Amino acid sequence: MSAPFTAPLPESTPKDRALFRVNPMSYLVIGIVVMAILWPVTAYPATLGWLVLLPIGFGWWVARTNTRLDxxxxxxxxxxxxxxxxxxxxxGVMFPKNGFARLITTSEDSYPMGGVSFHDLPRLSEASRGRIRDPYDAS
Incomplete structure (x- = not known):
């Protein structure tokens, strides 16, 4: 007899299943922006030096934005x-067409859930211990 089949977790699955972060591939975009502004900023530092703030700000946003369930x-x-x-x-949770999921409260307030997208719904349901239901779950 063999053990029942369980699908392997992808390598990108985080160890902390209750923490949702912005995709770390966003740091690659920051590197590309740095490379793109390198020549103009070094050529005209007095007028274009402020462009350095763009990748720094985006990096700050990527590093800080997250959602944790406990x-x-x-x-x-x-x-x-x-x-x-x-x-x-x-x-409940609302999934707009663009952007991250939004948490809806009983007072009808809506808050962005950084790092949570529609494909995270099964993990979101598991992390919330069923409080946020996955409508596509067979059980």
Whole structure:
């Protein structure tokens, strides 16, 4: 007899299944932007020196934006704010056409869930222990 088949986890699956971050490939975009502005900034540092702030700002956004789920609720961190929403106030999750998922509260407030997209729905359901339901789950 053989053991039942379990699908392997992809290598990109994080070890902390309750933490959702912006895709780390975004740092590659930062490197490309740095390479693109390197010549103009070195040629005209007085007028184009401010362009250095663009990749720094984008890097700050990528590093700070995340969503964490635990027993207390949903903890949302953006580049400028931190917010915690207890489970009793969570009404659901909305997936807009563009951008990250949005957390909807019982007071109809909407907060961006950084790092959470539609393909993260099974992991989101697992991390929330079923509080956020995966409509495509067979069980």
């Amino acid at each position: 027993e207390d609720g949903v903890h949302l961190t953006t580049w400028r704010t931190r917010r915690s929403v207890p489970w009793v106030e969570v009404k």
